[in-house]
Every structure is written in structure tokens, then in C-alpha cells.
Amino acid sequence: MPAARPNVPRPSLVDDGAELPLACKRQRLLDVAKRSRSGLFLYPLFWLVIVHVYAYASTHPVFTLIAALGLVVGAAARYGLEGRLARFASHDFRLAQRSFAWASWIFQGYWGLLCAYIVGTAESEPMRWSMLMATIGLAAGATAIMAIDAPLARWYAPLLLGPTCVVLALQGGYANWALATVFVLFFFYALKIIALVSGDYEARQRAHVLLERRAEELATAHESMRRLATYDDLTGLMNRRHMTLLLHLRAEVHRNGGDAFSIALVDLDHFKQINDVWSHAVGDEVLQGFADIARRALHDTDIIARWGGEEFLILLPYTPDRTAEASLERLRRQLADTPIAPGVPGLRLNFSAGISEHRVDEAIEQAIDRADRGLYQAKADGRGRTERV
Template sequence: MPENNTPSLSGLARLLNAVLGTDLLQRVRVSRALMAAFVYAMGCLLCEFGLRQWQLPPMGVRLCQLSSVLAASGMYLAVRTGWSLRFVDPSLAVAQIMVAQVAAAMVYAVMSPVRGAMLSLQVMIALFAISSLGLRAQLQMAGNALLVMGLTMVALTELSPQTYAPAMEWTHFTVLLTVLAPVSLLGVQLTTMRARLATQKAALETALDRIQTLVDKDEMTGLLNRRAMRDMAMHHLKLQSRSGDGSVLALIDLDAFKRINDLYGHAVGDDALRLFAQEVCKVLRDTDLVARWGGEEFLILLTATTADQALVAMDRVRDGLMKAEGPPQAPDLRVHFSAGVAEMTPLEPLDKALERAEAALHRAKVLGRNRSELALEPALSEVTAALIKSTRAF
């Protein structure tokens, strides 16, 4: 059974692709054109029924049917072939509505015995306008429907007053006006509601982005905060364990930061933190992570990097800080830092690597500050234990 079903499903998919296309947005446009074509087809069947039931004028019926077929096929081909993409509205909604209004007026003229019921076609077209057009275009289409039907009714009363009595046509026009008015009002309300919902959605997305920024970013420096850095570092390390690329942690502490606060004030201290964040971001790549780890401490994760490359990156940051002008209140201030660099080994826990980087940072401080020190490699037993734990997990 499955073998028999597979070809039919693939055949159906090919048929749908041929009729609707493969682009999802284009499929929506083509589907709307096909819905309009279905309404045209129903109109043609009504005219055929009227021709046989009430002996309607054959020429008028055939002209109405021909016009409907040409309108339906023309709109479908314009959208399906992509010709409509050259316009601002690729779905040709306004054009389709105007053509449909004229076609509905022709059906009204042909179906004289039951033409009052054909007024519902104009109402259906107005409802379609509500779902696909803006407020101004909706009102224009409602006015166009009244104009088309008004001119049609006037012409019919002039050409055949015996069949199309003026009093009856005025009654039909009044009914159409009475129905289109609340429909248009409904369209105004729905469009206003959609606009309000769109505004609220945009405001909500902005608020969510702001909240996410506050959650993930350090407000002063704009860098990642400690929580976000830990989460993202864990994710990167999992990817590293699969790809085999090396990663390096650099734990950084600004030298004599308390002295900066005491000598220049906390405002200058904050400027020093922001200056460091600005300079370090100039050196790092998009794939690297940097966070304010706490106080005057920063943590950097350099992906696909060796320890030597990380040390070079630290020197570049140091050179950038030496060339950068200090805060406005202390332009001669130069920010220095010490760094502990730890090359991460496969399957090493993040906390273990942090401990090694912290030990290297402490050594840099002891050896005179304003320097970078490479962390010692982890003990072999720790690596073996990590490998055993990983093997058991599988």
C-alpha cells in the first residue's frame, strides 16, 4: 500500500506546484486569484441557468460568460506567471476587485428576473476588499461599486424601461447603498483594529527586545553579563567538543581600578570600563564572546583560537588602550589590565578552565601587572576523568 500511495502523493505535489507555484507568498496570491475564478465560474453557471429557465437574451449571456472567463484567466495568469510582481501590489487586489465589480454589474443586467439577488455579489466583493485592502482603498472600492451599479441601473432604465422599471432600480440601488454602508463601516473598524494590533505588536516586540537586552547585557558597558556569558559559553563549548576546534578563555582584570575611582571619581571609573569594552570589541571577531564578569573583571571566550593567538589578541587590546584618549575628565588616563589566558582542552568543564585562568591572572598580578600569563595545562587525571564521564553518558 505505501508503495502505491507514494506516486499519487508526489503527483499531487507536482500538480499543486504547477498550478500554485513553489513560492509560499506567491501561492497565497495565486490561491486568491483562483478563489475569484471560482466566483466567476458560479456566475457563468447562473447565467447559463437563467438562459434555459427564463429565456434570457443569448447574446448578453454569452458576452457575460466570455467576459468572466477572460477576467478570471487573465488575473490568474498575471499573478501565476509573476507578471504582477512589477507592481506595488503583486496580488493586483484593486484591479481584481474593480474587474469583479464590472462583471457583477453585467450579471445583474443579464439576470433580469432575479437581478435583486445578484446585488449580493457586490457585497461579497466588498467583504473581499475588507480582507485585502487598506482603509482608503476600501472606501474607494465601496464608492466604485455604487458608481458602477448606479450607471448600470441608469443605462438599463433608459434602454429597457419596461423590464427595468426606474422605481425598482432605485429600490435596488437604495438596498445596495444600505448594505454597503455598514459593510464599509465594519471595514473601517476592522482596519483600525488591525492597525492598532500591528502597533501593539511592534511595541511588544520592542519591549521584549529591550527586556532581553536588559537580561543578557551589562547596562554600563553593553557587553554580555555574567549569566548570559555562562550560558553562551557552555553552548559554544558543546559545539567545540563536536567540531574539535580549540577555544581559549581570557580572564581580565583592570589594574589599579580602585585607585582610578579614588583619584578621579566613580564617573571616570565607569568611563574607564566603557573604554575597555570599546577597545576589546574592536579586536574581537563576531564569533568571540566578551562579558563583564563582575566589577572591573572581564571574561573573553575566543573560539577556534590557540593560546598564542589569544596572547596576541590581548597585546592588540593593550596597544589600543595605550593609543586611546582617556575620559574627558582625565584625558591623560591610560587603562591597563592583566590577563590570565587558559587554552581549553577537550571535555574540560568551564569552571575548571576558569580556575586555571584565574590562577594565571593572579600570577600576572604578582609579576608586575599590565601583562598576560598563560595558564598551566590541567592535570592528566582530570582530563581522564572527564573522558570517562563523557563515555558513560553515551
């Protein structure tokens, strides 16, 4: 009998408990405004059609005009607010969010009171039912459209249908009570729809945020890998692999008529003794200190790389006003005058070096080999010196 698989919870792609960034909340507000904008003028249009079809406007002209003006002004005000919402939300998101919510609720509540008044006072039964059907349609449509913002949308059905529900309950009768009960059930149904739609919208927002975060992490990892492939982790200098590519490129440029250049191989004197006497931690400080001093002492056109261990390679482009030896001597003087390791203030550093000038007809490896021979000659002659080969 096969063993039962352990019930291991699957990791969620989206952290449901984390608060969404402000940019996501702002985008949600703008999406809600964009969705609602197209249906704003349906309210005054429905009102004008209903009151004229059933001759309500002719018997109640003042009320009809005032109600119509209220709807038109409210729709225009909301349309203007929603058109400027992007700028408001960028300046003060909380204020924009509250302003939009209250403007929406007041507009819906105005129609809800209008509907309740007609249902409670209209003499024509078709007029009452037409107003009621229009309100139910607007409640369903507006709730569905605005459902991506649950705190805003959950008030739409109560504001549109709530006053009429109260009027029906007060008027009494089984038909009115049944209709009021349907309204109450619709409220709960609307809340369920709002929860589903807003949850789906928020999940998509969270997935988008997660994808952006993963993209940033990948970009950071890519940059870290690029640096690891290009620079030495301890000293921050160019590493051997990248310097080799650069040397081949410079050699090719030289063969095609470009400027000449020299190569210097530098080895720190008595570095093994530093590790043995003061520890490898101090040895690391020495390597880092040498790299910092070399970056300051060498010219901007000189390029230094960690070649391996305590050995460094310096690419020295040809200039008529100075020599490669002069650059190395300036580095040597600065090393003699500068504490190299914070842990051992009295420690000073020197180096041996070999220099070779690249020849047009030779491979770069040959120039490196000649610099290496010069380095060994400098060591054999007592260290702390530079030899050209």
C-alpha cells in the first residue's frame, strides 16, 4: 500500500496579507472613475424619459425641473471630478479617494430619494413601476461596474434602493413587503458579487506587483552576476577574465594602427609573511588597501586588475609625457607613505614589478609572459624594484 502523501501547503504566489502599494490603490481609484464615467448621464436621461412618457412632468413641472437639474448638475460635477482625479490622486491620494467616494454616494443617494418619493406619491401605477425598474437596473449596473472597489460599491445598493425599501415597508401589504424583502436579499447578493469581483481585481494587482518584484530581483541578480564576472569580489578591481578580454581588444587595436601600451605585472612583497604573522584577515585588508591606493595613484587611463592572489596586472597606455615606470614609482611612493591595513597601523607595503611593451607582431600572451619574466627578475634582484623586459 503506497504511503500517504504529506499534506504540504502550496506556497502562495501572492501575499494576501500585505498591503498593496499606493500606486496600486491609485490605479484602482482611476479604474473605478473610468468605469463610472460612461454611465453618469443615464440617470438624468432615465428621469426625463419616465416623467414625460407617463405625463408626470406636465402635472409636476417644478419638481420635475428641479430634480432634473439636480441630476444633470450632479452628473456634470462627478464627470468633472473624475476627469481631474489623476492629478488629485497624485497630489493627495487620501483626499482624492474620500472626495470621489462622497461624490458618488451623494449622487446615488439623490436618485434613491427621488425614487422613494415617486414610489410613495405617484398616482400612476406604471409610473411607479417604471421608476422602480429603472432604479433596480441602475443599482445592479452601478454595483457591478464599481465592484472592483468594495468599500465604495457596497453602499450603492442601499443608497439606491434603501429609501424605496423603507417606503414599501411603511406602506404595508403583502406585495410591498415581498418587494422590500427582495430588495434586502438583493443587498446581500450585491455584497457577494462585490466581494468576488474586488477580490479578483486585487488578486490580479497583487500578481502584477509580484511579477514586477520578481523582475527587479532578476535584474539585481543579473547585475550581481555581471559584476562577479567582471570584478574581483574582495578588492573591487577588474578580475583576470575581464582584463584578459580587454587586453586582447587593445592588442587588436594596436595591430590596426592604434596607440601602443605597456603591461605591468605587480607582486606584493612578503605578502605570505603578512598572512602568517598577522592573519589572513589582515592580508585581506592589505589587498583592499593596495587596490584603493592604486586607484588613486594611477592615472585615469591606467587600468588595474587583480591577476591572482597578491599579483596585479596594470594596463598602461602610451603617453608622450610619462613612462610606465613613472606611474609605478608614484604608486610605490604613496604605498610607503600610507598605512595599508587599519588593523596594523605601522605596516607599510612595497612591491616588485615587471614591465613589457606590447609589440604589434606578437600575441598578448607573449607580452604578459615578458612582463612576468621581468617580475621574477625584480624579485631575484632584491624585490622592491621594477624591471622592463
